Amino acid sequence: MFTQRSALRLAQRAAPVRSAAQRRLNSTQSKYPWIVDNEFNRERAAVKHHAASTSGTAVIPCLIGGGLNAYNLWNEHWEHWSHMPPLEERVEYPYQNIRSKNFPWGDGDKLERQCQLPQQGQGHLKSSVIIFPVTMSRSDVLIVGAGPTGLVTALWLVKQGVSIRIIDKAQADASTSRALAIQARTLELYRQLDIAEDVVAKGHKIRATNVWSEGSHRGRIPIGDIGSGLTPYPFIHILSQDQHERLLEDRLNSLGVQVERDLELVGFSENDSFVTARLRKHVDYKSEEEDIEKCEATFIVGCDGAHSAVRRASGIEYAGATYSHIFFVADIEGSGPSINGEAHVTMNQSEFMLLFPYDDNHRARISGAVDDTATGKGVDITFEDVRSEMTRTLKLQIDKVNWFSTYRSHHRVAAAFRKGRAFLVGDAAHIHSPVGGQGMNTGIGDAINLAWKLAAVIKGQVGLALLDSYETERRAFARQLVNTTDSGFNLVISQSYFARILRTWVVPYLAPLLAKIDFARHKVFQRVSQIMINYRHSFLSTGATGDIFGGDRLPWVPVGDVDNFESLKSITWQVHVYGEAKVDLIAWCQSKNIPLHTFCWDEKYRAAGLQSDAAYLIRPDTYIAVAEPSGNSQRLQKYFEHIGFQL
Numbered sequence: 001m002f003t004q005r006s007a008l009r010l011a012q013r014a015a016p017v018r019s020a021a022q023r024r025l026n027s028t029q030s031k032y033p034w035i036v037d038n039e040f041n042r043e044r045a046a047v048k049h050h051a052a053s054t055s056g057t058a059v060i061p062c063l064i065g066g067g068l069n070a071y072n073l074w075n076e077h078w079e080h081w082s083h084m085p086p087l088e089e090r091v092e093y094p095y096q097n098i099r100s101k102n103f104p105w106g107d108g109d110k111l112e113r114q115c116q117l118p119q120q121g122q123g124h125l126k127s128s129v130i131i132f133p134v135t136m137s138r139s140d141v142l143i144v145g146a147g148p149t150g151l152v153t154a155l156w157l158v159k160q161g162v163s164i165r166i167i168d169k170a171q172a173d174a175s176t177s178r179a180l181a182i183q184a185r186t187l188e189l190y191r192q193l194d195i196a197e198d199v200v201a202k203g204h205k206i207r208a209t210n211v212w213s214e215g216s217h218r219g220r221i222p223i224g225d226i227g228s229g230l231t232p233y234p235f236i237h238i239l240s241q242d243q244h245e246r247l248l249e250d251r252l253n254s255l256g257v258q259v260e261r262d263l264e265l266v267g268f269s270e271n272d273s274f275v276t277a278r279l280r281k282h283v284d285y286k287s288e289e290e291d292i293e294k295c296e297a298t299f300i301v302g303c304d305g306a307h308s309a310v311r312r313a314s315g316i317e318y319a320g321a322t323y324s325h326i327f328f329v330a331d332i333e334g335s336g337p338s339i340n341g342e343a344h345v346t347m348n349q350s351e352f353m354l355l356f357p358y359d360d361n362h363r364a365r366i367s368g369a370v371d372d373t374a375t376g377k378g379v380d381i382t383f384e385d386v387r388s389e390m391t392r393t394l395k396l397q398i399d400k401v402n403w404f405s406t407y408r409s410h411h412r413v414a415a416a417f418r419k420g421r422a423f424l425v426g427d428a429a430h431i432h433s434p435v436g437g438q439g440m441n442t443g444i445g446d447a448i449n450l451a452w453k454l455a456a457v458i459k460g461q462v463g464l465a466l467l468d469s470y471e472t473e474r475r476a477f478a479r480q481l482v483n484t485t486d487s488g489f490n491l492v493i494s495q496s497y498f499a500r501i502l503r504t505w506v507v508p509y510l511a512p513l514l515a516k517i518d519f520a521r522h523k524v525f526q527r528v529s530q531i532m533i534n535y536r537h538s539f540l541s542t543g544a545t546g547d548i549f550g551g552d553r554l555p556w557v558p559v560g561d562v563d564n565f566e567s568l569k570s571i572t573w574q575v576h577v578y579g580e581a582k583v584d585l586i587a588w589c590q591s592k593n594i595p596l597h598t599f600c601w602d603e604k605y606r607a608a609g610l611q612s613d614a615a616y617l618i619r620p621d622t623y624i625a626v627a628e629p630s631g632n633s634q635r636l637q638k639y640f641e642h643i644g645f646q647l
């Protein structure tokens with residue numbers, strides 16, 4: 001029998017098995033295409049084996065492919081055939097005599113091909129040829145793009161038991177730093193996958209921001225624990241995007257899922273209950289026809305960046321504009337007063353630059369924007385074009401440039417975040433200037449918002465209408481964000497007299513003073529850290545108790561060693577009561593199998609806006625769905641009936 005222990009052992013093997021298989025599939029010299037049994041995956045029956053009692057030719061019904069399910073299934077079953085070692089060791093062997101090339105890749109049809117079977121008793125094969133695996137399996141969700149938003153979508157779906165495929169057209173994972181800031185709200189949500197502490201440990205906490213103007217240091221703003229009391233992560237945290245993505249991907253691998261690289265979505269069509277996507281493999285490219293694999297999924301999620309193929313195939317407009325400025329990023333090593341483990345911002349008459357440290361000693365990232373009309377070089381500006389201004393305004397000695405890149409930034413929001421079974425997440429849905437470090441974090445927020453809803457629909461707990469709330473909740477925030485970052489960026493680059501005075505004289509002196517006022521500091525942190533995001537306007541939010549509304553983020557209130565965010569680590573519906581839970585609520589939670597967490601009343605809860613004995617129904621993505629002052633269960637029951645959710 002297939003035991004839990006063997007499942008664990010096989011899951012641990014999944015990564016190398018997959019990569020061996022993937023390498024084989026990627027090989028341009030691949031002589032032995034995968035032979036798959038169409039019936040197998042559909043039925044989830046026992047692995048088929050075809051006796052080769054005589055050597056020679058046999059007719060085998062098969063498909064060509066190599067989907068993830070197939071590998072997993074093979075590994076679940078291989079030990080039923082004691083003479084068959086795991087796939088990794090056998091990846092080439094069973095097929096070496098099969099002359100059945102040039103099948104259309106994974107076209108889903110049953111094919112019959114003449115195959116030369118190995119002789120009985122030869123090599124390791126003895127008497128069987130195992131026929132597997134299946135490509136045209138239908139995964140629940142096809143995730144296009146394995147940047148931060150794709151990886152987070154994958155992690156949250158897999159954690160909720162959803163079967164996925166995640167593909168990326170790039171041949172290898174990314175190796176450049178790009179987005180650095182990981183906001184507190186992202187870290188709070190990362191607790192659900194137990195990755196927050198790793199992200200914190202690998203990154204760098206910013207102690208202070210320094211303001212410079214025209215080469216002079218004008219002020220220092222301590223921001224070490226700027227959000228103290230508001231969140232378990234009250235600081236500005238820096239981790240390069242490549243390290244961040246690696247960490248997410250490692251976590252995904254540990255859950256048994258690999259990113260399928262070098263596989264590009266070229267289009268998809270939607271049917272009544274699924275989508276059929278066309279994927280192009282690059283490395284095995286022989287002819288247009290052979291290069292395309294078709295795959296089915298119940299939903300498709302476009303995490304494929306600013307030039308999203310999912311968005312294009314869905315015909316969704318990406319309205320907005322492109323900034324005339326050219327943005328640059330440089331990872332440098334050096335020394336000087338601005339290489340001290342703190343952040344530095346310089347605002348001059350004509351431009352601004354931001355320096356974020358990677359560590360306390362010598363590595364930092366400098367980003368900024370250059371007026372294209374002044375240089376005339378477009379994205380072809382080089383590091384030398386900005387070096388002198390960098391060294392002059394930030395008093396820098398640059399020893400080494402590890403990476404320099406330029407890009408154009410846009411401010412755009414997709415006209416819709418969903419069309420039928422297709423969804424847009426992250427840069428595919430919204431894009432704006434990198435000022436404020438919001439883009440990637442917003443994409444991650446999109447992913448977590450969408451994942452629990454998709455999981456609920458896939459599990460049959462609720463109808464498709466719930467998915468409308470994704471756009472309602474996330475597009476509203478994206479539009480607001482694009483507008484505010486746009487205004488902020490325009491102020492930073494504006495050449496008007498007023499803006500220049502503001503930049504060079506008012507901000508450098510006023511900001512350090514304002515930072516001394518708790519209220520002002522907290523307001524800025526709440527906005528930048530994204531802990532202020534709420535879904536009050538959503539049809540999934542209802543009720544109010546004092547200052548807390550349905551749709552709000554639950555306030556973080558540690559009391560002694562009791563942390564009310566501890567239970568939010570589970571991706572599940574749950575009820576919180578601060579004070580005493582009503583008897584009927586206890587019974588209702590039990591009958592619905594919803595965890596009920598009660599916290600002994602403390603005045604700190606009142607100070608945070610919570611009301612004693614009220615019931616707070618919390619969604620799987622940790623936002624409050626219902627704030628019910630009476631603490632009774634009726635409103636909660638009605639809520640689920642209203643949204644058509646079967647617990």
Ligand SMILES: Cc1cc2nc3c(=O)[nH]c(=O)nc-3n(C[C@H](O)[C@H](O)[C@H](O)COP(=O)(O)OP(=O)(O)OC[C@H]3O[C@@H](n4cnc5c(N)ncnc54)[C@H](O)[C@@H]3O)c2cc1C
Pocket residue numbers: 144145146147148149150167168169170178179180181241263264265266303304305306307308309310329367405406407425426427428434437438439440443
């Ligand atoms: C040079 C540079 C510097 C940046 N600097 C900053 C910064 O300082 N601060 C900041 O906040 N943000 C910065 N950004 C933006 C930030 O990197 C993005 O906001 C973030 O990466 C968005 O994540 P995402 O997962 O939505 O998309 P992406 O990270 O763009 O990932 C999309 C993925 O989809 C894949 N893909 C695309 N099309 C297909 C297809 N058809 N089929 C399969 N796969 C596909 C791509 O290969 C890619 O891996 C920078 C971006 C760049 C390019």
